[in-house]
Amino acid sequence: MKVVGQGLPRVEILEKVTGESVFGADVRLAAPILIGKILGSPHAHARIKSIDARKAERLPGVKAVVTAQDLPPVKYGRFVRDEEYFAHKKVRLVGDKIAAVAAIDEETAEEAIKLIKVEYEVLPHFTDGVEAMREGAALIHEEYDQYQALSMVEGRKGNICYHKQTVQGDTNRGFQEAERIFEHSFYAPMVHQTYIEPHAVLARVDASGKATVWVPTQAQFFIRASIAEIFQLPLIKVRVIPTEIGGGFGGKMLPTIEPAAVALARKSGMAVQIVMSRAEDFQVANPRTPCHLRYKTGVKLDGTIMAREVELVFGTGAYCGNGLVICQRAEMLASGPYRIPNVKIDLFCAYTNHANCGPYRAPSGPQISFASESQIDIIARELNLDPVEMRLKNAIEEGDTTPACGGPLKSVHAKETLLKAAEAAGWKERRREKNRGRGIALGYWLVGGMASSAGVKLNEDGTATVMTGVIDLSGTVTSLGQIVAEVLGVELDDVHVRTADSDFAPHSTISAGSQALRSMGSATKWAAEEVKKQIMEVAADKLEAEVSDLVVEGKRVYVKGSPERGLSLGQVGQLSLTHKRGPIVSIQSVSIFPNQPAISAHVTDVEVNPETGAVKVLRYVAAQDVGTAINPLSVMGQVQGAVIQGLGQALTEECIFQNGRMINPTFLDYKIFSSLDAPRVEVHLVEHAAEDGPFGAKGIGEPSIIPVPAAVANAVYDAVGVRISDLPLTAEKILMAIQEKNKSG
Structure with a gap:
């Protein structure tokens, strides 16, 4: 192999080291942007007795205040529908979202947050799973039995939201056959992903009600689906535009501040940006499970x-x-x-x-x-x-x-x-x-591996463009380019990989779980192989040769054994525009691996x-x-x-x-x-x-x-x-x- 297997520099590195890359907090629009802030609970577990946001709404410079009343009464969740975006009956963690404000500047937004008055009835709390599971522990979700859940969710009891036992063989017999038995207990605490860029988002809602969200995310299609679910919108009414991402490590896939920005943008009629502080990110984001x-x-x-x-x-x-x-x-x-x-x-x-x-x-x-x-x-x-x-x-x-x-x-x-x-x-x-x-x-x-799609097209000058929605966290884009270059017999510089947004990209896997390259790389390779087949079909007609007799390498397609009988890929790209089969392009999909x-x-x-x-x-x-x-x-x-x-x-x-x-x-x-x-x-x-x-x-x-x-x-x-x-x-x-x-x- 000539390109795959080579230790090549990442194709986007110049943009990052020169400061051209646009990260979440860097997004700017021609129209004015409001600053959003979120009011989180000061208590780990409490009932909400009342919420009064009237003073915040009257503060000069405040353009919108939103609470649970401004969103559809929807419970959401990937496995268990147990979460409402804004709490209105009960809070279950310090920082649980209660309200959000949008104002003309950060100082006004912060002042408005302080003016929202919430009355609580404080309840016992647990930050340790073993303690929460004890018999008689205060229930964190009293109505858990009423939540909709996938059929795979089993063993629900008290504060246990899932319990499963898996058995292979017979451990009792195995221990009887053993000559020594060892038993030990261990503990691993919660740790944070510590990405350098905290969560950030910019949202705008147009006159038709379509939300456009700029966000550094590892999973643009998952974020789109989550926003659509929370606001009860069809997917075509939510557009997610992924920005560059300053680290994720699994922590930027679930919706965090994105729905708040959308709610504020919808109510104010203006674009709203929210950027978490480091302390907020540590407190309420999605860390590793203890x-x-x-x-x-x-x-x-x-x-x-x-x-x-x-x-x-x-x-x-x-x-x-x-x-x-x-x-x-x-x-x-x-x-x-x-x-x-x-x-x-x-x-x-x-x-x-x-x-x-x-x-x-x-x-x-x-x-x-x-x-x-x-x-x-x-x-x-x-x-x-x-x-x-x-x-x-x-x-x-x-x-x-x-x-x-x-x-x-x-x-x-x-x-x-x-x-x-x-x-x-x-x-x-x-x-x-x-x-x-x-x-x-x-x-x-x-x-x-997860369901993924990718597109590859041959341009009229013999270069190739890859269309994907996968987020580049660790050189994925460079590797996808290498795969296409290898298949088409060109250099990495001849391949441009574009990460498009959710409106234009074919469905793409998440950038997580060490499966992005396996999933998206397979879809991209299949698309490139189909493009190669089309290149040979167009060239075969021009060269009056059989497709099986053609070789694609060195930026050319030629007859095996007769290199002089050939065409450049640029010539093939031009010919395809008037060929009976049309422009050379392919979109391929893969399923679960x-x-x-x-x-x-x-x-x-x-x-x-x-x-x-x-x-x-x-x-x-x-x-x-x-x-x-x-x-x-x-x-x-x-x-x-x-x-x-x-x-x-x-x-x-x-x-x-x-x-x-x-x-x-x-x-x-x-x-x-x-x-x-x-x-x-x-x-x-x-x-x-x-x-x-x-x-x-x-x-x-x-x-x-x-x-x-x-x-x-x-x-x-x-x-x-x-x-x-x-x-x-x-x-x-x-x-x-x-x-x-x-x-x-």
């Missing part, structure tokens, strides 16, 4: 895993939202990337009084891997086995099945990926040093200061099964970025709540890893073309974050002999554990 995890594993003395029982409790937040997406993924990943004959998974999703949690890079993956891979290390040490060898003994293989996904699994390269990481890190050659440790973890993600495992194996070296508990990451090695790397430069960047993000979750990040309010909602108090903290991340790719993906590509972004917290936790134990079972692994926790260990001798 989770309690209990793992019980039975093994033979040689390390063979005989049975595993897993209990997971997710605190999903005030509304179900995408909670079941997290649960579905957790069910797939819970038993780990291992061949285990007997598995039982008990999965609970509970309402809690905090932000409505949602997808964050590998939803549920890092939490599950932290528990599963920490326990695998514990077991290996107890049995005096090498952690690598124990993982190799049990790792999934081609044709295996899993409890949630069934099988047979295809394109499985777990053992090769694990060995590559261990070899690159020098697993067996290292020299022991005081307070220094090495940890390893194996992770996997099941890469699926079967899940396919993408494996990651990480090894890290750390140093722990025994006087402070502080951890310094000295080295990080990441190996990943990527199928075919369409753009190795982009792939390595994805892996490195995911590792740095995972190190933050491992060592420093946690959303801390007091009375339902996040008390560390700024980057001063919420510590993320920066370039100053980051080690050098060595990336090693395992490449075997996978089935179904374009040119054999697999997903990249999710698998590479999954093993990070576990690898670090295992390294910390190796360094100083203390096991931390709740994230993050802060210096304080480690120091306390060291002191406790020293006391007990």
Whole structure:
């Protein structure tokens, strides 16, 4: 291959580094724009006794005030219809939306918000899923039984909005056959995606009632559908124009401030812009779901895993939202990337009084891997086995099945990926040093695919244009261009990929779940192949040759064995305008893909200061099964970025709540890893073309974050002999554990 497989720079990079790219808060119109602000609840759980917005409405400079009375009385939700956009009877989290105002400037809007008077009756609140599930706990949704829900939503009781049990084999028999049984509990707190650009939106409603929304989103068609549902509009009355996006990581898919901007624009008759503050984004956006995890594993003395029982409790937040997406993924990943004959998974999703949690890079993956891979290390040490060898003994293989996904699994390269990481890190050659440790973890993600469409057309000068609605988060546009260039035999510079808005783009998948390239890349490849076929048909008539005798490469089409008998692609493009078949263009669609495992194996070296508990990451090695790397430069960047993000979750990040309010909602108090903290991340790719993906590509972004917290936790134990079972692994926790260990001798 000449273009696919090359590490080419991203095509849009110049626009970004020169400041030409337009992000959400950058959008400007010729007409004046109002500034919108949202009034959120100060209480985590309370009944609303009254709302009085009259003073705000009379404030000079205020053009619109909206409450629940200004929207249709609609409950919405992807799995459970449990949410109304503006609360009017009850609030269920600090920041729950009650009203919004639009004014001529920010100061006036903020003053108007303060003038809205709301009377509350405060109720007990829960920010922990286990607490919310306790018998007799105050109900967060008293009318839950009356909500419409999809048939897959099962096990509803009290504050439990979803409970599912998955069984493979017989765990009782498996534990009887085991020679040792291990049981441990772990906890992973809520963490935020920490994208640099907070949520922002600009909305305008024209005289016909059509809403146009400019927004940085990962899912323009999902946002369109959500707005249409909330306002009871046909889809043709909502146009979503995606701007450049300053990071998403799963956090920019659900509707947040977009409906408020539309409501204000409709009522005021003017365009309205809302930009969240960093504190607002931390408090009410869609962070990673906190989770309690209990793992019980039975093994033979040689390390063979005989049975595993897993209990997971997710605190999903005030509304179900995408909670079941997290649960579905957790069910797939819970038993780990291992061949285990007997598995039982008990999965609970509970309402809690905090932000409505949602997808964050590998939803549920890092939490599950932290528990599963920490326990695998514990077991290996107890049995005096090498952690690598124990993982190799049990790792999934081609044709295996899993409890949630069934099988047979295809394109499985777990053992090769694990060995590559261990070899690159020098697993067996290292020299022991005081307070220094090495940890390893194996992770996997099941890469699926979603319905997608893409169009490709040949222009009259021989260049090609790709029409898509997929959002470019991590070089997707460049990779799509490479796919088309490879198929058509041209250079990447000859291909222009355009992300159109929801009115003009063919339906596109979301940019999430490591499936965007697999889904959209497949649709794009099929469209390019159809364009190639049309090129050959037009050329065959002109050259008086059979289509089967033609070759398309080097920006030309020619007769096989006779390169002089040919045409440039530009000539073919011109001929098509008068050819019987017409201009050369194709739109192709793909459906849902079967899940396919993408494996990651990480090894890290750390140093722990025994006087402070502080951890310094000295080295990080990441190996990943990527199928075919369409753009190795982009792939390595994805892996490195995911590792740095995972190190933050491992060592420093946690959303801390007091009375339902996040008390560390700024980057001063919420510590993320920066370039100053980051080690050098060595990336090693395992490449075997996978089935179904374009040119054999697999997903990249999710698998590479999954093993990070576990690898670090295992390294910390190796360094100083203390096991931390709740994230993050802060210096304080480690120091306390060291002191406790020293006391007990």
